[in-house]
Amino acid sequence: MSQKLIAIDLDGTTLNSQSLISSRTAEVLGKAIKAGHYVSIATGRPFRMSEQFYRQLKLDTPMVNFNGALVHKPYQKWEFERELSIEKDIAFEILAQKEKLNLDFVAAENRETFFINDLNDFEGHFFATDKVTEANLFSNLTTNPTSLLIKTQHQFSAQVSDALSKQFENKIDVRTWGGPNAILEIVPKGVQKAMSVSVIADSLQIDQKDVIAFGDEHNDLELLDYAGWGVAMSNGIEQLKGIANDITNKTNDEDGLANYLEKYLAL
Structure with missing residues (x-):
């Protein structure tokens, strides 16, 4: 299987309703990384409210914060970094x-x-x-x-x-x-996650068709639409399920993302 970029939303997707990443989800994402795939967080949260998850998953990939207004590589200088602002x-x-x-x-x-x-x-x-x-x-x-x-x-x-x-x-x-x-x-205006995830894909030389994205909310619509394979959480909004390539069988409280990814990537 070709190398994939797995773009993961946090709230309602990777995080359970206690706002935590379960050990099972962390384990499966770790297996995906070991298998040679990239895992990138794409969240509406600011960095200081998502940094603990970046560390927990031991990531070194670029990430998206503020729904796409910031794309950066934490703790490093990165030539593709950009940050947009509001008056x-x-x-x-x-x-x-x-x-x-x-x-x-x-x-x-x-x-x-x-x-x-x-x-x-x-x-x-x-x-x-x-x-x-x-x-x-x-x-x-x-x-x-x-x-x-x-x-x-x-x-x-x-x-x-x-x-x-x-x-x-x-x-x-x-x-x-x-x-x-x-x-x-x-x-x-015009800022959304897909725009910044495409910057990450380009920097890693991953084709759009090899981007897998998981999300649950309105702010994931463009991301799932852009991804080669967009997956809506079963607890996600109907509008998102309507544009997704597939839907997880289980919710964010039942490790829906982990179960789906394990099967999809044959980990």
Whole structure:
């Protein structure tokens, strides 16, 4: 079998509902790497909230963060690296509508820094850090962020997404995170995972037909469409299943990705 690039989403796909990678999933991904394939994470999460999984899987491949706004090779200089950003004024304009849109918090970040509107809204476990001081407040945001993260309630999610997409129509795209929280991510217009995974494939000289991708949510649509073989999780959204080449038999809580990959690659 030719060498494959396996692009894996995290929330709702590689991670179970406790936001962990099971030992079985880690073992199968390890076997795929030993068999000569590449495993690359492609997530909406920032690097600091996905770094632990990169380390757990002992990866040295490039990865995609912020739904494609950042493609980089962690801990190394990499000639194909790129990071795109949003005008910071957009962050302040969204923050001004926090009450109107029923937002719990607004956070802005790039690879190194992040800012949140109010320290009372801060959930340390969610942001994978406890180092938060006045320095992280929005008033200190002086550069253009790579991504904005907003949290709302599930019942408002679609409405918030529509309102912001209309208001800033040619500047941003609004993406949904998988997982238990109603998290919307705002990225520069036209940014999506497939664009950045194709950069990784080119850098590794892997043909598009040899890219296998796994996902569960709206932010995986372009990725599964781009991949030579796109696999939707059985717990994924219907729209994604509609464009996928195949669907796992089991959910992210039953090692659906691992079981599928083991059979598909005959590991």
